[in-house]
Amino acid sequence: MSHSQAEGLISVKDVVFELSIFAQEYGVSEKQFELGTGRKYPWEQGVPRTKRYALCPVCNNPVRLVGLYKSVKPKPYGAHVARNVPGLPAHNDHRYANCPRYVGITPINENARYDEPEPHQLELCQVLRDNIHKIIYVAESTLDIRGTVNFWRKCIEKFVGSKGYLYPRISIDNLPWLFLYFGANQADLYRQNVKLNSDMHRAIVSNCSNAKFEISSESAQYGALVRGDGYLDNISLRFTGYEVVSRENTAYEKMTIYVDFRDREIYKAQLDVVPSLLRRMLRSRWDDNKRNKALQDVATEVMAKLGL
Ligand SMILES: [Zn+2]
Numbered sequence: 555m556s557h558s559q560a561e562g563l564i565s566v567k568d569v570v571f572e573l574s575i576f577a578q579e580y581g582v583s584e585k586q587f588e589l590g591t592g593r594k595y596p597w598e599q600g601v602p603r604t605k606r607y608a609l610c611p612v613c614n615n616p617v618r619l620v621g622l623y624k625s626v627k628p629k630p631y632g633a634h635v636a637r638n639v640p641g642l643p644a645h646n647d648h649r650y651a652n653c654p655r656y657v658g659i660t661p662i663n664e665n666a667r668y669d670e671p672e673p674h675q676l677e678l679c680q681v682l683r684d685n686i687h688k689i690i691y692v693a694e695s696t697l698d699i700r701g702t703v704n705f706w707r708k709c710i711e712k713f714v715g716s717k718g719y720l721y722p723r724i725s726i727d728n729l730p731w732l733f734l735y736f737g738a739n740q741a742d743l744y745r746q747n748v749k750l751n752s753d754m755h756r757a758i759v760s761n762c763s764n765a766k767f768e769i770s771s772e773s774a775q776y777g778a779l780v781r782g783d784g785y786l787d788n789i790s791l792r793f794t795g796y797e798v799v800s801r802e803n804t805a806y807e808k809m810t811i812y813v814d815f816r817d818r819e820i821y822k823a824q825l826d827v828v829p830s831l832l833r834r835m836l837r838s839r840w841d842d843n844k845r846n847k848a849l850q851d852v853a854t855e856v857m858a859k860l861g862l
Pocket residue numbers: 564610611612613614615634650653654655656
């Protein structure tokens with residue numbers, strides 16, 4: 555096996571130079587490398603052939619940067635290094651094999667779970683507890699719904715109850731999406747606010763004759779799904795097919811969402827994980843005034859069961 559085959563390519567967009575879930579991400583370029591490292595050891599090392607390194611923002615394994623000071627086609631890139639590099643955090647094989655930014659990743663069953671949480675999984679649970687308003691903001695924007703406190707309480711409980719946090723591929727990139735995948739699967743949409751004229755809203759209107767949407771005074775853009783005349787069966791969410799796919803040497807994460815009514819799919823859409831989005835939000839204070847006390851209390855209470 556050649557050197558390049560042994561090292562998996564990652565999406566070239568970003569790397570970090572610090573071992574922290576909140577680390578600033580940098581692009582793979584000469585300028586960004588100098589900005590992030592000052593060209594200091596251990597990021598730049600080796601004689602006679604100088605090598606340059608960074609860390610993967612998702613699995614924190616060493617990443618070799620290729621093509622920074624000599625041009626490579628089509629552009630400089632970062633590749634996971636499957637071994638220890640002097641001065642950098644030790645290579646972690648588990649996290650490497652499960653890094654969704656690693657193009658060579660092999661599919662695993664969605665029921666796969668570690669027996670015990672790895673340190674980064676507990677750290678993600680802490681992120682969920684302390685920043686539940688940001689996670690839910692991403693989840694709600696992704697779904698075009700606004701859930702009640704009770705809706706999100708059930709999701710947090712189900713996420714922990716189904717041991718979603720022990721899924722080997724959970725990461726700071728996909729946390730809001732896998733939170734939905736494991737927590738909101740089969741969630742009932744009754745009484746939840748759905749964005750009016752969204753595809754999901756239109757699908758419910760045209761398929762469920764007894765469904766009605768009550769527009770609240772808080773937001774004219776959303777309507778609460780309620781019963782019209784007569785009985786209304788469950789209208790619920792379902793998530794399947796989470797996977798990592800690669801295109802042009804970059805890995806992408808996606809999944810499928812369905813809305814079911816009377817055991818029938820009435821709506822289907824692909825959801826794509828937006829890499830780095832949550833990390834950028836965690837680094838910003840833009841919505842710290844939007845913290846919801848009730849949701850924070852729920853998250854704190856549920857995570858306490860994990861000893862956090
Ligand atoms: Zn990685």
